[in-house]
Amino acid sequence: xxxxxxxxxxxxxxxxxxxxxxxxxxxxxxxxxxxxxxxxxxxxxxxxxxxxxxxxxxxxxxxxxxxxxxxxxxxxxxxxxxxxxxxxxxxxxxxxxxxxxxxxxxxxxxxxxxxxxxxxxxxxxxxxxxxxxxxxxxxxxxxxxxxxxxxxxxxxxxxxxxxxxxxxxxxxxxxxxxxxxxxxxxxxxxxxxxxxxxxxxxxxxxxxxxxxxxxxxxxxxxxxxxxxxxxxxxxxxxxxxxxxxxxxxxxx
Ligand code: SF4
Numbered sequence: 001x002x003x004x005x006x007x008x009x010x011x012x013x014x015x016x017x018x019x020x021x022x023x024x025x026x027x028x029x030x031x032x033x034x035x036x037x038x039x040x041x042x043x044x045x046x047x048x049x050x051x052x053x054x055x056x057x058x059x060x061x062x063x064x065x066x067x068x069x070x071x072x073x074x075x076x077x078x079x080x081x082x083x084x085x086x087x088x089x090x091x092x093x094x095x096x097x098x099x100x101x102x103x104x105x106x107x108x109x110x111x112x113x114x115x116x117x118x119x120x121x122x123x124x125x126x127x128x129x130x131x132x133x134x135x136x137x138x139x140x141x142x143x144x145x146x147x148x149x150x151x152x153x154x155x156x157x158x159x160x161x162x163x164x165x166x167x168x169x170x171x172x173x174x175x176x177x178x179x180x181x182x183x184x185x186x187x188x189x190x191x192x193x194x195x196x197x198x199x200x201x202x203x204x205x206x207x208x209x210x211x212x213x214x215x216x217x218x219x220x221x222x223x224x225x226x227x228x229x230x231x232x233x234x235x236x237x238x239x240x241x242x243x244x245x246x247x248x249x250x251x252x
Contacts, residue, residue, distance in 0.1 A: 004070035004101065012060060014088065015080040016047040020110050021148040022134075024183060024227050027079055028148070035230045044079065054087040058094055065100040073128075075106045083113040092121040104128035104173070111135070112150055114158040123169040132177040132223075133159050138192035146185055160200065167204040172219065179223045182237075182244040190224065190248050197222050212245040212252065224250050 021028035027047075032040035064071060076082045076091070085091070095105060104127035111133045122131055133155070137143035140152040159178065166176060180186070180193050194210055201208040201220055208220035217223070226241030228234070 004068045006070050006072070008072045010064070010071045010074045010102075011078045012052065012057065012074055012076055013078040013080055014052050014057070014076055014082040014085040014091065015050070016078075017043075017049045018079075018081040018110070019084055019112055020081070020150045022110075022136075023146055023148065023185065024181065024229075030148075035233065047079070051085045051087070054090050054094075057087070057091050061094060061098055061102075064102060065098060067101070069101055071102045073104055073106050073130075074102055077108055081110055081113075082107055083109045083111075083118065089115070089117050089121055092118065092125065096121060096125050099125075099127055102127065104130070106130040106132065108132040108134060110147065110150060111155040111158045114161070116161070119162060119165050123165050123171050123174065125171075126173065128173055128175075130175040130177060131162070132179060133162075134179050134181070135159075135193070136179070136181050136183070136189075137186050138189040138196055142186050142189050146183065163200055163204055163206065166206060166220070175217060175219055175221065177217060177221045177223050179225055181225050181227050182241045183227055184240065187240070187244050190244055194222055194224075194248060194250075210248075210250050212241070212250045216251070224248060 018027045021030065023030050024034060025031040026035060026037070026044045029040050032044065082088065105125070106129065109132065135155065136146050137152065143150060143152040162176065178197050180190060182190070198208065206220050208222060209216060209218045210222045210224065211217055212224050224241070224245045227237040229237045
């Protein structure tokens with residue numbers, strides 16, 4: 001056995017449910033139908049609508065720190081929306097002070113819940129961290145068809161707030177990703193999506209890149225990504241992604 005024991009990624013689910021019902025996500029009945037689940041009306045993995053309590057979170061982090069484990073990344077979500085956990089600030093604060101055997105964290109969020117205090121803690125954090133916003137549209141109409149239950153204006157406001165923090169807070173360790181999953185429902189929005197967010201980065205003097213895969217990510221990334229589907233549908237999703245990314249001129 002090699003010590004410390006290396007783990008690439010450790011998943012910690014802060015909320016086993018979501019405040020949205022996106023059409024391509026297994027957290028929604030529609031997503032489960034789209035991906036051919038046998039019982040789409042049933043929530044996946046027996047999710048029960050619960051938050052991870054702060055004390056359990058603390059105990060996980062403490063046990064990693066006192067173990068022989070070295071974690072590359074802890075993903076602060078699996079299937080649910082992490083920012084809706086009412087203890088998110090306490091958890092980020094705890095990580096900021098006690099991240100010992102962990103290189104960094106990753107958060108994927110729909111950007112509907114994001115306070116100034118949360119952003120402050122995110123930008124104060126050490127380690128190689130990634131904050132990832134799922135957007136998938138450049139208009140409220142398309143957004144509301146895909147990210148059901150979400151508020152597009154609120155999302156844009158929260159990302160703009162994040163970019164303002166980025167501008168005034170030097171934090172080379174934090175990667176910021178603005179994501180667009182290519183789907184039939186939104187492919188017409190891709191061009192405007194790239195233009196809009198490029199402009200938001202440019203007007204704050206922030207360098208950025210446009211990527212089509214994870215290896216191309218840099219500090220600030222506009223990410224054109226493929227939908228993750230069941231194996232028999234994945235080839236189609238990959239093809240649509242490739243065609244859309246080619247059409248948008250995203251480098252390979
Ligand atoms: S916001 Fe994310 S977790 Fe929630 S339903 Fe949409 S894709 Fe799924």
